[in-house]
Structures are given as C-alpha cells and as structure tokens.
Amino acid sequence: MSATLPDAVVDSAAIAAATSRRRSVWALAIRNPSVIFGGAILLIMLVIAILAPYLGTVDPTRIDPAMRNKKPDTVLTYRLDDGTQAKRTAIMGTDSLGRDVYSRVIYGTRVSLTVGISVAIIAVALGLAIGLISGYVRWADGIIMRIMDGLMAIPPILLAIALVSIWRAGLVTVIFAIVVPEVPRVVRLVRSVVLTVREEPYVEGAISVGTPTITLMWRHILPNTVAPLIVQATFTAAAAIIIEAILSFLGIGIPPETPSWGNIMAEGRTLFRVFPHNIMYPGIFLAFAVLAINIMGDGLRDTLDPKMSKKV
Amino acid sequence: MPDKKPVLEVRNLTVALPKGADRVHAVENVSFTVNPGEIVCLVGESGSGKSVIAFTVMGLLAKALKPTGGEILLEGENILAASEDRLRQLRCTRMSMIFQEPMTALNPVMTCGEQIDEVLETHTKLDAAARKAKIIAILTRVKLPEPERIYASFPHQLSGGQRQRIMIAMALVLDPVLLIADEPTTALDVTTQAEILKLIAELQEGQGTGVLFITHDFGVVAEIAHRVAVLRWGELVEMGPTEQILSRPTQDYTKMLIGSVPSIVPAHRGVRRDGETVLRTEKLGKTYVSKGFFQKGRTVRAAADVDLDIRRGETLGIVGESGSGKSTVARCIARLIDPTEGKVYLGDTEIATLPPGRLRPHRRKVQIVFQDPYRSLNPRMTVGDSIVEGPMNFGLSRSEALARARTLMETVRLDPNALDRYPHQFSGGQRQRICIARALAMEPELLIADEAVSALDVSVQKQVLELLDEIRQRLKLAVLFITHDLRVAAQICDFVAVMSQGKVVEYGAAEQVFGAPRHDYTKALFAAAPGRHWDFSKASAA
Numbered sequence: 001m002s003a004t005l006p007d008a009v010v011d012s013a014a015i016a017a018a019t020s021r022r023r024s025v026w027a028l029a030i031r032n033p034s035v036i037f038g039g040a041i042l043l044i045m046l047v048i049a050i051l052a053p054y055l056g057t058v059d060p061t062r063i064d065p066a067m068r069n070k071k072p073d074t075v076l077t078y079r080l081d082d083g084t085q086a087k088r089t090a091i092m093g094t095d096s097l098g099r100d101v102y103s104r105v106i107y108g109t110r111v112s113l114t115v116g117i118s119v120a121i122i123a124v125a126l127g128l129a130i131g132l133i134s135g136y137v138r139w140a141d142g143i144i145m146r147i148m149d150g151l152m153a154i155p156p157i158l159l160a161i162a163l164v165s166i167w168r169a170g171l172v173t174v175i176f177a178i179v180v181p182e183v184p185r186v187v188r189l190v191r192s193v194v195l196t197v198r199e200e201p202y203v204e205g206a207i208s209v210g211t212p213t214i215t216l217m218w219r220h221i222l223p224n225t226v227a228p229l230i231v232q233a234t235f236t237a238a239a240a241i242i243i244e245a246i247l248s249f250l251g252i253g254i255p256p257e258t259p260s261w262g263n264i265m266a267e268g269r270t271l272f273r274v275f276p277h278n279i280m281y282p283g284i285f286l287a288f289a290v291l292a293i294n295i296m297g298d299g300l301r302d303t304l305d306p307k308m309s310k311k312v
Numbered sequence: 313m314p315d316k317k318p319v320l321e322v323r324n325l326t327v328a329l330p331k332g333a334d335r336v337h338a339v340e341n342v343s344f345t346v347n348p349g350e351i352v353c354l355v356g357e358s359g360s361g362k363s364v365i366a367f368t369v370m371g372l373l374a375k376a377l378k379p380t381g382g383e384i385l386l387e388g389e390n391i392l393a394a395s396e397d398r399l400r401q402l403r404c405t406r407m408s409m410i411f412q413e414p415m416t417a418l419n420p421v422m423t424c425g426e427q428i429d430e431v432l433e434t435h436t437k438l439d440a441a442a443r444k445a446k447i448i449a450i451l452t453r454v455k456l457p458e459p460e461r462i463y464a465s466f467p468h469q470l471s472g473g474q475r476q477r478i479m480i481a482m483a484l485v486l487d488p489v490l491l492i493a494d495e496p497t498t499a500l501d502v503t504t505q506a507e508i509l510k511l512i513a514e515l516q517e518g519q520g521t522g523v524l525f526i527t528h529d530f531g532v533v534a535e536i537a538h539r540v541a542v543l544r545w546g547e548l549v550e551m552g553p554t555e556q557i558l559s560r561p562t563q564d565y566t567k568m569l570i571g572s573v574p575s576i577v578p579a580h581r582g583v584r585r586d587g588e589t590v591l592r593t594e595k596l597g598k599t600y601v602s603k604g605f606f607q608k609g610r611t612v613r614a615a616a617d618v619d620l621d622i623r624r625g626e627t628l629g630i631v632g633e634s635g636s637g638k639s640t641v642a643r644c645i646a647r648l649i650d651p652t653e654g655k656v657y658l659g660d661t662e663i664a665t666l667p668p669g670r671l672r673p674h675r676r677k678v679q680i681v682f683q684d685p686y687r688s689l690n691p692r693m694t695v696g697d698s699i700v701e702g703p704m705n706f707g708l709s710r711s712e713a714l715a716r717a718r719t720l721m722e723t724v725r726l727d728p729n730a731l732d733r734y735p736h737q738f739s740g741g742q743r744q745r746i747c748i749a750r751a752l753a754m755e756p757e758l759l760i761a762d763e764a765v766s767a768l769d770v771s772v773q774k775q776v777l778e779l780l781d782e783i784r785q786r787l788k789l790a791v792l793f794i795t796h797d798l799r800v801a802a803q804i805c806d807f808v809a810v811m812s813q814g815k816v817v818e819y820g821a822a823e824q825v826f827g828a829p830r831h832d833y834t835k836a837l838f839a840a841a842p843g844r845h846w847d848f849s850k851a852s853a854a
Binding site: 206207220 | 688693
C-alpha cells in the first residue's frame with residue numbers, strides 16, 4: 001500500500017455513505033402511492049378469486065327457472081338437494097336462467113385473473129427468450145423480427161375465431177390467442193434493451209475475459225431487461241383481461257358454462273334495458289381490475305424507468 | 313478602447329446544492345470580474361462549480377440549485393434580482409452563451425439561417441430582408457464558406473466545427489458585451505479546436521467583447537486566456553494574469569494541477585528493441601458493409617493496411633482524431649470485432665480468422681481497458697465479482713481468483729477489503745484502476761488502453777498514467793495505448809503510430825515523430841495542439 005496517492009484507499013466513511021442505489025430503486029417502487037393503490041386492489045381481487053366458495057356464493061352454474069331475472073336485493077327461496085328450504089338475498093340479482101349474478105361475478109374473477117396472469121407470464125417468457133436471441137445473434141435478427149412483424153399483424157379476435165373453429169372454445173385457446181399477438185411487443189422491448197446493453201463497455205469487457213455467451217447473457221444482459229419487462233407485463237395482463245372479456249362477450253372465448261365477466265355481460269345483453277345489473281356488476285369488476293393493473297404499471301414505470309428514476 | 317468598467321462583476325456568489333448532495337454549496341463566495349475585450353478562463357476539474365457559475369450568470373440554473381448570496385452585475389445591473397422577462401431581454405442582446413455539444417444545442421428540424429433569424433425576430437424590429445442581410449454578414453464574419461448555402465442548411469449537413477461556428481454566429485449576431493463559452497471546443501477534434509479558438513479570440517478582440525471561457529484544459533488556457541481563475545470544490549483558489557498563474561502559481565492546488573499537465577515534449581525513454589514480439593499486425597483492415605432488406609449496401613473502410621508491432625515491455629501509442637480508425641484497430645486486435653482483411657499475430661498464432669471456440673484460449677492474452685469508467689463495470693456486480701469473472705472462466709477456483717484479486721487491488725493501490733463493494737461507490741479514477749486490475753487478473757501479454765485516461769481529470773489522469781507505466785515495467789507488459797491527446801501520448805509511448813482516415817500515416821519512435829514529424833497531417837496535428845508553446849513543467853519546478 002502506497003501513501004503517495006491521495007485516493008489510495010477507499011475510506012470507511014465513503015462506504016457508510018454509499019448505500020446500494022440499485023436496491024433503493026425497488027424500495028422506492030414499493031413505496032410509490034400508485035403501486036400501493038393498484039397493488040392493494042389487485043391483492044383484494046386475488047383474495048376474492050381464491051376464496052370464491054367462501055364468500056357467501058352458491059354454485060354459479062346452478063340454474064333455477066323459478067328465480068329468473070330478479071333485481072338486486074331480491075330474497076330468494078332455495079330448495080336444497082336434501083329437500084330442506086333455504087333463503088338468501090341475491091345482492092346482484094339473477095340472470096335469465098335464474099343463476100345468481102353475485103356468485104357468477106365472484107367466480108368470474110378466477111377466469112380473468114388466470115387469463116391476465118398466465119398471458120403476462122407466457123408472453124414475457126417467450127418474448128424474453130426470442131428477444132435475447134434476436135438482439136444478440138445478429139444474423140437471426142432480421143429473420144426473427146420479420147416473423148414478429150407478421151405475428152403482430154394478426155388481430156387477436158380473428159385469431160381466436162380461427163382457433164375456436166379448429167380446436168374448441170376454452171381457457172387454453174383464449175390464452176393462446178391473446179399470447180400470440182402480445183409476444184412481438186415483448187420481443188421488441190427486450191431486443192432494444194439487448195441492443196443497447198451489448199454495446200456497453202462492461203459487456204465487451206466480459207467478452208474479452210472469455211465469458212461464455214450463455215453466462216454473458218444471464219449475468220450481464222438479462223438483469224437489465226427485468227425492470228422494463230415487469231412494467232410491460234402489467235400492461236400485457238391488463239390488455240389480456242380486456243381481450244378475454246371481449247372474446248367471451250362475442251361468444252368465442254370461455255365456454256358459456258364457465259362464468260367469466262365477458263360471458264355474464266353477453267348473457268345480460270338482450271335484457272339490459274330492463275335488468276342492467278347483469279351487465280353493470282361484471283363491468284364494474286372488469287373496470288376496477290384493469291384500472292388497478294394500469295395504475296400499478298404506471299407507478300412501476302415511474303420508479304423503474306431509468307430516465308424517470310433520475311428525477312426521484 | 314472602450315471604458316474600463318467591467319462588463320461582468322461577480323461578487324461573493326454562493327450557490328446552494330440541494331440537501332443530501334456531497335457538499336453544501338456548488339459555488340461558495342466566488343468573486344471575479346470580466347473587463348471589456350478580455351478573456352477570463354474559469355478552470356477547474358469536474359465538480360469544481362465552473363459550469364454552475366456560467367449558468368447562474370445566464371439565469372439558466374436548474375431549479376434544484378439556488379443562489380443564496382452575493383450578486384452578479386452585468387454592466388452594473390444585478391442579474392440575480394432580475395425578473396424572468398428582463399433576463400430574456402438580456403440574453404443574446406447583452407450576454408450570450410455557447411455550449412460544449414454543438415449538435416444538441418441546435419434544433420435539428422430548423423435550418424441554421426432560421427435559427428439565427430429567430431434570435432433577430434425576438435429581439436429586433438428589423439424587416440425580413442434586413443435580418444437576412446445581417447445573418448449573411450455574421451456567417452461571413454465567423455468564416456463559414458458560402459454563407460448563402462449554410463443559411464439554408466440543416467445542422468446535420470454541417471461538420472462539428474461548422475456547427476460550433478453557427479453557435480458562435482448566433483451568440484454574437486446582436487453584439488453582446490459578454491460571451492460565455494462553456495467548454496466550447498471539448499467535443500471537437502484538435503485541429504478544429506485550434507480554428508475555433510482562433511475565431512473566438514479574433515471576434516472578441518474586434519468587438520471588445522468580454523469572454524468568460526470555461527475549460528478544464530490548461531493547453532486551451534495557455535492558448536487563449538488573458539486572466540485565469542482556478543476553482544476547486546466551488547471555491548476560488550487563485551486568480552491572476554495567465555502568465556503569472558501558469559508559471560508562478562502561489563497555491564499548492566494550482567501547482568499540483570499545472571504539474572499534472574503532461575508535457576508535449578516526449579520524455580526520453582530510450583528505445584530498446586530487445587524484447588520478443590508480442591503482437592504483429594499485417595495489412596489489418598476493417599470494412600463495414602451496411603445493407604438492409606430494401607437498401608443498397610454502403611461500405612465504409614474504417615481501417616486499412618495497418619502494420620504494427622509491439623514487443624514485450626513496450627508502449628505503442630496510436631494517436632488520431634475521431635473517426636481515424638484507431639479504436640477500430642484496437643477492437644480488431646482484441647477480436648471484439650472481426651477484422652475483414654489482414655492478419656493479427658499474437659506471438660506465433662494468427663488470431664484474426666480463428667473461430668470463436670479456438671479463439672477463447674487466446675482471449676486471455678489480450679486485455680482491454682475502456683474510456684468510460686462509469687460504464688466499464690457491471691453496476692449490478694461487486695467489483696470483486698467483476699475481477700474474478702475472467703480467471704474463473706479459465707478454470708481458477710473462486711478462492712484462488714479472490715486471492716489474486718486482493719493482490720491486484722494492492723497493485724492498483726486500492727484497499728483489498730473494497731472487493732465486496734459496488735462500482736458506484738468508487739470515483740472515476742478508482743474505477744479505472746479496478747478495470748486495470750480486472751485486465752491484469754487475466755495475466756495478459758498485451759494490454760490495450762482505449763482512451764483509458766481521456767475521461768479523467770488531469771490530476772487523476774496523471775496518477776493512472778503513472779500506474780500504467782509502473783505496471784508495464786514491472787510485469788514487462790506490451791501496451792497498446794489509444795489516445796487523441798498528444799500530450800498523454802508524448803509522456804507514455806515508446807513508439808507512436810499516427811492514424812488518419814483509417815490509415816497509419818506516420819509510425820516511429822515517439823521522440824522522432826514528436827520531434828521531427830514528416831507527414832503533413834502529423835505536422836498539422838502537432839501545430840494545432842493547444843498551448844504547445846507552453847512548457848507546463850516550468851511551473852512545478854518553480
């Protein structure tokens with residue numbers, strides 16, 4: 001150790017002052033009011049979906065011809081399977097087949113969140129893998145991106161119609177139909193991050209110390225895509241929930257026996273002037289779910305986006 | 313001569329930094345004056361507050377910074393008390409500013425003529441024809457060729473030097489009494505820089521304009537300044553006439569700063585050619601061909617016919633201006649890009665055409681240190697992980713690699729216990745030392761320094777240069793040193809290759825190339841070096 005150089009040793013005061021800024025960005029994200037607000041609503045929705053059978057619901061597919069088209073807060077009398085009678089208040093009324101709208105809306109949360117979350121995860125996973133290859137392997141880039149341009153040109157609704165006619169309507173078909181046009185968006189995002197990061201001197205430094213390509217991607221390039229991907233995932237999830245509702249509403253999504261918000265609204269459509277509750281309640285849930293995810297996404301973008309985080 | 317009342321008087325100026333910054337004040341108790349027809353240089357290292365002073369004078373300070381004390385008098389009028397409207401009136405008419413980066417300071421979607429016209433339209437009542445005549449006149453005055461054509465050109469159609477002339481024309485079109493130049497030549501090549509400096513000096517002398525010139529480069533100071541103010545950490549260290557400050561500085565900090573400026577006279581190092589050849593290139597070249605699906609191919613020859621050789625314990629410098637191909641050559645040798653022509657011999661192995669798999673064992677032998685210390689280390693990894701990554705790639709166990717990293721931290725004079733810290737906890741100079749340690753961890757035979765000290769302040773630069781030279785001697789390394797800075801090259805290189813437009817135009821021992829340049833380009837390059845007549849070593853001796 002030499003004493004000739006003034007900055008020879010990093011003094012311990014400097015260590016104490018410099019906390020890891022990287023972690024504090026995540027801490028900031030968690031404290032952002034938009035993230036808290038959106039996250040809280042989303043958490044409530046998730047709890048509703050998981051605890052659906054215990055929230056005062058009845059079988060959402062149970063048809064009761066005697067109790068058709070009841071307005072909200074009507075007291076219904078049920079004959080149970082063992083012959084006894086039970087009374088309960090249908091707080092959201094019943095639909096034209098006598099099914100309890102409240103139970104259907106609560107169970108519908110399961111479908112919407114399943115679609116939203118699984119589309120986000122699958123689209124991000126596929127997009128990440130393809131985007132990394134596209135951004136890093138130069139010769140593959142042109143080919144992959146033209147294919148992605150092609151996929152992006154497919155409208156999800158037409159694709160869903162085509163898929164339903166080939167396979168059959170169902171959750172998997174819906175998820176597949178929504179994932180296909182979402183993947184290219186993620187690919188573009190990942191590719192642009194990779195193209196920027198691969199020019200960074202620290203990546204070139206890692207190449208020149210002989211780091212194998214896979215390690216290089218995993219250790220030096222991938223971590224840079226995490227923040228933008230999380231933001232993208234929230235918007236993908238919100239879009240997926242809306243598209244699922246649209247597809248179900250059009251009758252090409254989730255099969256009618258499964259309650260989903262789109263299905264409930266589709267069934268309420270014919271009588272909606274007289275019985276608006278059939279459309280209103282699932283509509284409110286849908287709006288809140290999408291709004292919550294978007295608000296959370298905005299909050300995450302504000303804190304995780306490097307350009308924005310400088311201001312904080 | 314105009315009257316001797318100063319155009320700018322800064323009295324006890326204090327500017328506060330926001331809470332949580334590394335110090336309380338960006339600028340503290342700074343006083344100085346600029347007289348008509350005088351060039352005052354504010355000189356200091358990064359973070360010295362020199363740009364903050366310029367922006368405060370212009371009233372363009374960022375919202376987070378607040379002037380908390382003192383006054384700034386422009387021809388007797390206190391600017392700190394002036395309203396936003398009044399400041400807008402004063403800008404361009406009484407005081408103007410030119411910036412470092414002429415590309416971003418101009419609006420890319422307006423022609424240069426329109427941009428100057430905007431200034432006239434805002435501040436004068438001249439009609440269109442009179443404005444145009446005035447603009448053509450100022451474009452002629454800043455010595456732009458074909459002013460009519462330049463008037464109708466967009467910024468991207470002009471060179472960097474021409475853009476900076478447009479900025480100067482815009483700043484001076486209304487004959488302000490004060491011109492603030494914030495590092496106006498830092499982004500320019502050395503030959504262009506010389507022309508712009510000459511132009512600024514000529515214009516201000518003719519008009520009697522007071523110039524506040526901000527720079528970090530003592531060469532530029534020696535070239536242009538009448539008086540110099542040295543700043544450090546927001547405080548004025550010393551101020552006086554240029555000759556006095558440069559040759560008889562009274563403050564230790566000034567002495568240290570001036571003593572750190574490398575001399576342009578090459579150090580006598582004694583040329584030995586006894587080591588074995590580590591690297592030899594033969595007609596090395598790189599041609600870029602860009603073609604899209606629907607576009608015609610475009611070829612750019614970034615480098616061609618480059619023949620170099622470096623022996624053990626030698627430093628070969630490649631000097632040249634931006635776009636001369638010097639970095640391309642370095643990256644071809646490190647195989648970060650694949651050369652398109654020629655051969656690269658590392659010892660006896662030809663590596664230019666080796667496929668990636670067979671190249672890998674040879675990667676260890678060539679290591680590179682980059683220019684930007686802030687981007688050279690992965691911000692998500694501790695510096696220890698960065699250093700051990702290479703050795704572990706080549707089969708060393710983690711504990712062995714860490715032991716080596718600790719030794720290397722001592723070699724580059726950093727605390728070995730700092731290995732578990734993240735890059736942002738280090739200063740620029742310290743990070744550059746870490747990068748050197750990372751390169752040395754591979755036990756290379758050839759170390760490439762690609763503008764490795766260009767982003768550093770002059771005092772830190774000196775330390776890193778000394779460190780590099782010491783390591784070269786001790787480990788008998790061959791060093792390929794890429795730089796645009798002739799002073800740095802003169803001090804560290806045994807041999808120098810001068811590159812221009814992708815070709816080596818002159819190649820020889822440093823003393824010979826610097827002492828008696830043969831090629832016209834080399835001569836022009838040396839003639840343009842700012843402050844070349846000034847020997848900075850005199851000051852440190854005094």
